[in-house]
Structure formats: C-alpha cells, structure tokens
Amino acid sequence: MTAPVTATAPSPQPGPPLWLLLELTYRCPLHCAFCYNPTNFSSIGPELDTADWIRVLREARALGAVQLGLSGGEPLVRADLTEIVAEAHALGFYTNLITSGIGLDEARIVALKAAGLDHIQLSFQDSTRTMNDFLSSTRTFDLKSKVAALIKKYEYPMVLNVVLHRLNIDHVGEILAMAERLGAEYVELANTQYYGWAFHNRAQLMPSRAQVERAEETTRAFRAAVGQRMKIYFVVPDYFEDRPKACMNGMGSIFLTVAPDGMALPCHAARMLPGIEFPNVRETDVGRIWFESPAFNLYRGDAWMKEPCRSCPEKGRDFGGCRCQAYLLTGDAANADPVCGRSPHHGLVTAAVAAASAAAAQSPLVFRTPRNSSTMPR
C-alpha cells in the first residue's frame, strides 16, 4: 500500500476512512517469515461471517470509504470472496485483491471479474525457504506464471509485489527479469517492514547497507533499460533512513483495518499496542468506531505527542512516524518513531542496521505457521 493517496491533513473533525482494508482471514497456505500478521494469529477468535463483512462494507461506504483492500492471510481461502467483492462493487468501492495467487484458478478469476473486481496485486514470496529456492523451483514458478497469465488474460494490469530481505535482495536483477518475462506493468520491490513475524525475525531478514545500495543500483539500471514498459517502485527500508515515514498518514486519518475477528484497527499492525481497547465491528458500527472510539481518537492531531515531535517543524508532515514501530523499539507508542534522527532512541535503529552489516545472524528463521504461532510471545 505505497501508492500515493491524496488526502487532507488530520483535523479535529476527521474526514472519512477513505481506505478500508479487510483482512478476511489469517489462514494462509504460505508461511512467510517476513509476514506482518500478529505472531499469535492462531489464538485469535473466529472469523467474521459473510453477513458481518457485508454489513461492514455498507457502514464504511456510507461514511465515504472508497478504496477497498481485500487481504489476509490469503483472502482466496474465503469461499465467500466473490460474494464480498460483488457487494463491494455494487456499493461503489474500488476493489483491490492482495493475494499470493494460490487458489486463483480460471473459474475463480472469471467469477471475480464478473463480480466487479477492479485490481489484483500478485505477490511473490518464498513460501518456505529462500527466494533462491523460489527462483529455481519449477513447480512454484509454473503456478505463479499461470496466475500471471490469467491476470493478463482477464485484462487486469499486472502488478507484482515482492518483499525484499537479506535472503533475496541480492537477486533483485533476477526478480526484475522474471517480472519482465511475466509481462508485469508495475513492480513494487517492498523492503520488509519489521512488524509481527518480520520483527521476530529481524536479525535474519535485515539486509546490510551494502546490499540495499547494490539493489538500488541494479533497480536503477533495470529501470533505465526497460523504460515505460514496466514501472518499478523501490521502497527503501525505513531503518536505513533518518526521516520517519508518514505512517497511515497519521493514525485515524484515512485508514481503517478490520481484522479477521472483527477488531477494528487504525493500522494493520496496531493490534499489538498495549492498553488500547480496540472496538469490534460485531458490537459497534463503523461510524461510531471511526468518529467516537477512544482507540481511533488516541493518535489524532498532535496533543498526544512528546518531544522531540511536539515542537518539531515536520510533525505535520510525518506525524511522528509509526506508532507501532515506536512501541516495538522503545516500549512507548507515543514516542517519536526511532527511525527519526532526532529521536533519542535512534541508536536502536542504527545498531540493528550495523549488526546486520557486521555478521550473519545465528538463530534460525521462525516461519509463520499455526504451530509456531501457538508458542510465540505476543
């Protein structure tokens, strides 16, 4: 979700939740070690049923929500996906399916197209081991190629997303060549963001600065060679920056996520923030959640900010960065995102980068499986 969104700055009276993300399920056939889903997903309560999701769509659309992401987990796991898309389309949402492609056969794509699905973002990932395995795995490559061909056949723009990390970032040239062979029109090279499983595996996933620089150089060269045929976005890992990202354009300003169990979140990683009672769409309608709930009002405006954010001239631009990252690294979500060079905790970020550049990590990757989830700390 890095495409630009034009929106007004947060104000005392918030605008509508323009962007609605429905995480339909935490179930997923893949076990990616860089997933941002909560590490305790296997203990999170039952999924909303079809009628609940449709009610959420209606309530959010009435508020002015217009961009809809259908994600997970793997949203294709839900047998009612087509029904949800059809309702969303009828309501006037622009519908984006964010998928690994596993489970997308021709009958399914025909049904989704007929239901009004606007867009498919196909992600490539190493399902169990490294991208290296993936690139050499005929079975996986064939599956992805088939899905890519279906996406083109049914006249969707081919948008590929590849999550980069220490184990695959050196293959950026091969990844881009593969994307070109598949006929991709847009490629998003998204460096891992360290939440959930990815945060747990950070030491193993963090590339070195030299790796990031080489990957950027390879991307620049490829971009120059391929011209307008393929648009390539390289999302720099924020740990390597010293200005924080304007995460969610400020919590509670435009994004609303509904998790599989109906929990409403101002960002898809926010469930981990302690001491906040996040409302649930089973009990509270979306309008009250968005405008009235303490959870959604907590980080609106700038009254919650501490120094150095409070007196920072850039606070209206980056909103103090990411609340979840501030919490994960400093223990307090109201602190400045430590990516910021002005944060007194910035050393935590530079130390993590330095450690990645110094030596290979010792401990093994922990893959996102239900079994691992049952033994993970929250």
Add this chain to the structure above:
Amino acid sequence: MSAVPINVDDRPQIGRGFRLQWEPAQSAHVLLYPEGLIKLNASAGEIMKRCSGEATIAEITADLEAAFATTGLSDDVIRFVSMAVDKRWLVIPR
C-alpha cells in the same frame, strides 16, 4: 516528461484500471486506480466526466463553455488532457 501531442478531434476516455466517480463525502469527483485515489478539483472533474471516448475535445470544450457560460477554454482543456494522458488517467484510442 514530454507533452503528449493532442488534437481537437481526439476522443479521450478514462484509462484502463482507472475509474471516475462522484463522491458525496468529499464533494468531489475522485479518480480511483489500483491502491490509490486522486481527489480532482472542480474543473478537472468537469473535464474528466465528459471524456466518454465518444466526444471529441472540441465537443467537450464547447459543452464546457456552454455549461459555464464562458469562452476560450480550449487551451486549458488541451493542456489538462495532455497531462492526464501522460499520467494514464486518460487514453486516446487511435
């Protein structure tokens, strides 16, 4: 970014993957595209909503001039269409 050559006989239409709609909550036309949206200002919205693929730029201009009781919009329309084609918001079937 080079300007796209535009002819008054061209019949622009909304680009593939884009959708234009009126959003009451924003009191504006918005252009929706994969994972993003652009809130259009009033004049951009008025031009875009006339880009059906059937009307020529000359016809669109005349319609706008009639609707807003003004004249001399041709250069503005051509400039906007050229920009929008460059951004793939509009395409001109040839």
